Amino acid sequence: MSSANYSRYKNPQQATEFNDMWARHVQDSNGLIFESVTVLTTWGKTVVWVHTPKRRVYETLVFFPGFNSSALTWAINRSLAGLSKNYRLCLIEINGQPGFSDGLSPSINTDEYGIWAQQVLEQLGVARVTLIAHSLGALISLKVCRMAPQLIKRAILINPAGIQSLTLSFHLLRYYWLAYHAPSHESVQSFLREVVFSPTYTDIPSAQEKLLIDFQINAFSNFQLTSWWHLALPKEELLAIKTPLYMLLGAQDKLYSYQATLERSIQYLPSLVSITVLPTLGHGVQTCPSVPPALKALLTH
Template structure:
């Protein structure tokens, strides 16, 4: 049994649902498997092979289905590589590189090298945002433009805000769904399938318990690539006000967007991101 899941049956249910999502990928794609020291890494590649590369890193407790609503637009201008983070509920290895070391950056080195990417633009959400920012800090010059959606590592974590949501987790499927709605900030009938999927995920999956390191000011100040940061005012996981303030103060070239009445789930930013990552402003391989 894979230890990141609560049972073998739970693992199969999550992965079966993920395969169903992959079957709905809206543009032609290739499934690539890259060997790394952390184990095999699964990547969904889309878009013209001669287009500028764009690497996508999802958040914790998620997989590349995060990008289903964005990929048709982005793959028109970029060769997109949606990477399943290792240790998360996708098709990559279950290994979890320690976040307080250079292991995540070395894993990304091997993924990019395996894909034949020298430099690229990068989009990261939550833990994926932390991973992307950690990589930019440790590997200056390799990422040409950076998008951070509700990223960890800039504003401090706010566990006390999470307590009301976490209180309903033991109450079965209804409790998990209610917790997911509070954490993500998603409401309305149109997001019901998303809430159901995430609730199922966290009924089956064991999330990381490792504390997410916060980057010091001097590390953030080394980032010279243009950065787009998007946060929501109702994020209960991270202090979005502090994230916005530190990003504006620390990054020499930053576009910081604070979305009102928005929680930790940052959706609907497809066009904003595409404009920021326009080919005329992005280096190619």
Template sequence: MGKNTVFKTREGKNDVIKHYDLFLEKRALSYEKFYVDTVYGKTFIIASGEKGNPPLILLHGSGMNSVMWLRDIQEYSRNYRVYAVDILGEPGKSDENRPSLNGPYYAEWLKAVFDDLSLKKANIVGISLGAWLAIKFSVNYPEKVSKLVLLCPSGVGKQKKSFIFKAMFYALLGEKGIDKLYYKVNGNQPIPEAMLKYQKLIGKNFNYRRETIPIFSDNELKLLTMPITLFVGAKDIMLYSDKTVRRLGGLLPHVETNIISEAGHSNINDVNKIIACFTIEKCKRSELA
């Protein structure tokens, strides 16, 4: 499949994409699906909502694709023109090209997506790696971002080194161990069976990134002058939520911070709370415990 392959086999890729399409078919959602061309590769997008509504970009996390947003899109599209973008080099329908996270490449790629969609400015919601990309883009093209919502963002605080050892330990326990790992990543909350099976299918067939996600400098983060809302999970086993809140809140006093007590890393996207951030002037600022 070439040097840019991120799937282990062509058959595995086809299986992941087949189930992607099944998720779309089963969801009672009015949507369009299309590709846009960029210098870094073709990019797959799911669009929903009236074209005259304010634009909202959704950026998923690593090891996933826009399937994770399908439930949320139904709510967002009531008031926004939603674009769920499959990130390059992840297990979705965009090209498998995986530029380095160091350098301007991913920001330039997303700028090309904005240009193809004729978006002068948009709101962005990103989770984990998608939140890192949202910050990266906003640092490089702040004039393009109306408001930024960051869900458990990478690149603000360091990743917990203990997570790698926990992942290795649970992998040794077989399928039950993998189930337990996903359960813990989800803040010890149940995962819908169909989504759990899909995550395991991706894990079986996808080559995860080995590149360390870069940490943004203070000077970079200080360029984020647009309205920002941060959500982190108190039970996040991958990132230090308290340090993320303290650092971003300390550098940017205008950031509204929210610590969700029962959330982990992957179940932070509470659609109603996020929608409230767009529809009221200020979100309630949570205090660190």
């Protein structure tokens, strides 16, 4: 592997201490406890957060986070509370991203992330899982759906990367630049509110929003990320996917235009079952109260 594919924390000890404390706060404040399971892949160790309910398990849901994010983001604002009673939840930390997995990153514009995801899913020991994935995680899901369809029952993709290329206006880049070069509560909060979420999104308690902000401050200040710019997946790759696909798209997404994603998905994804547009939501939607009911509806489809 090329050294260019290594992401790393500049201060590993500080990162470990922060991440462990942050993970405890996320779980404690949201009433959901996960077991940390480590699996070995070609790209090193991958951490999977596993929650198994006491009641009968209907199926396993596998969650992939978005770019520059921890998989535990899915649990913030009690977003998984309604699913935790009847589903086994597996939250996968993406290699090469800040958080808990190793820093060696699969190459994003090759099949390597698909191979990595296949290796992780095989070690979970459960066939025919449902993938629920956001942004970068959705791009990875598209790859593994094409490469290992036998492992996947269906995939729910939320504001997916990979259908189209990332677009960043000068206005949005300004918020990102300020958060990256001068990470503080104020600059990161502005970045999240103006770029990642919709500016109209206020349905999150301040303590839960602080969990998101604190993680990003630590990532921006301490994590050196490998090259992450990606291209849209070729139409031949999209056409080859046979796994049933469902989409949730935020109409206020400023990073991936939902209209462009919708149009290319209809054109090149023959296994696409449905697209749900959430009118008031932006790119980052995992912690939004309207998303869990939408997921539940798709899971019983």
